[in-house]
Amino acid sequence: AQSVTQLDSQVPVFEEAPVELRCNYSSSVSVYLFWYVQYPNQGLQLLLKYLSGSTLVKGINGFEAEFNKSQTSFHLRKPSVHISDTAEYFCAVTLGAGNMLTFGGGTRLMVKP
Amino acid sequence: SAVISQKPSRDICQRGTSLTIQCQVDSQVTMMFWYRQQPGQSLTLIATANQGSEATYESGFVIDKFPISRPNLTFSTLTVSNMSPEDSSIYLCSVGGQLDYGYTFGSGTRLTVV
Numbered sequence: 001a002q003s004v005t006q007l008d009s010q011v012p013v014f015e016e017a018p019v020e021l022r023c024n025y026s027s028s029v030s031v032y033l034f035w036y037v038q039y040p041n042q043g044l045q046l047l048l049k050y051l052s053g054s055t056l057v058k059g060i061n062g063f064e065a066e067f068n069k070s071q072t073s074f075h076l077r078k079p080s081v082h083i084s085d086t087a088e089y090f091c092a093v094t095l096g097a098g099n100m101l102t103f104g105g106g107t108r109l110m111v112k113p
Numbered sequence: 114s115a116v117i118s119q120k121p122s123r124d125i126c127q128r129g130t131s132l133t134i135q136c137q138v139d140s141q142v143t144m145m146f147w148y149r150q151q152p153g154q155s156l157t158l159i160a161t162a163n164q165g166s167e168a169t170y171e172s173g174f175v176i177d178k179f180p181i182s183r184p185n186l187t188f189s190t191l192t193v194s195n196m197s198p199e200d201s202s203i204y205l206c207s208v209g210g211q212l213d214y215g216y217t218f219g220s221g222t223r224l225t226v227v
Contacts, residue, residue, distance in 0.1 A: 042220075044156075094216070
């Protein structure tokens with residue numbers, strides 16, 4: 001079975017600073033990887049996904065993530081954060097279409113002025 | 114990608130009662146998933162609902178507590194039965210038929226049991 005570990009439960013950062021949210025996964029087979037964002041009192045929104053091809057994927061709102069198979073990681077980055085990026089971020093994996101998504105524990109990004 | 118309408122968006126219920134949550138999808142999908150998000154925590158899969166067959170429940174979740182119906186390819190319900198305060202959570206449905214579009218989630222049902 002696959003699993004996902006988000007190494008930081010909370011990440012405080014000042015506005016306009018860069019940020020990295022870490023995600024590691026475990027699986028005996030190939031997986032597909034996602035990052036979702038959940039703003040306060042809202043549903044889940046897809047930020048980006050890695051299915052195949054280039055290991056650097058770009059998503060919405062200036063976020064990007066790099067898939068590293070040897071490190072089994074899929075870290076999320078943004079070069080300059082805004083107050084509006086304050087939210088909960090979830091890394092997730094699936095074995096394929098029609099299969100369940102397995103979520104990491106989430107990372108609360110807190111952007112301070 | 115699919116669009117999901119989930120309702121109710123929130124409810125406050127008395128302990129011992131039941132609540133049925135509905136998810137309507139704007140296209141036909143084979144698999145639907147129901148998740149629970151307890152306060153301040155991540156999402157945990159409750160069950161997978163495939164049209165025309167019994168739902169498949171994850172460890173720790175049972176059909177008597179969380180009965181699911183899947184009458185057709187665009188609709189599903191989850192019932193939270195005999196509720197206790199420990200059932201206070203956000204419940205979300207999801208579909209994920211095509212990876213290109215990611216997995217789409219309903220807006221969630223915020224349940225408070227008093």
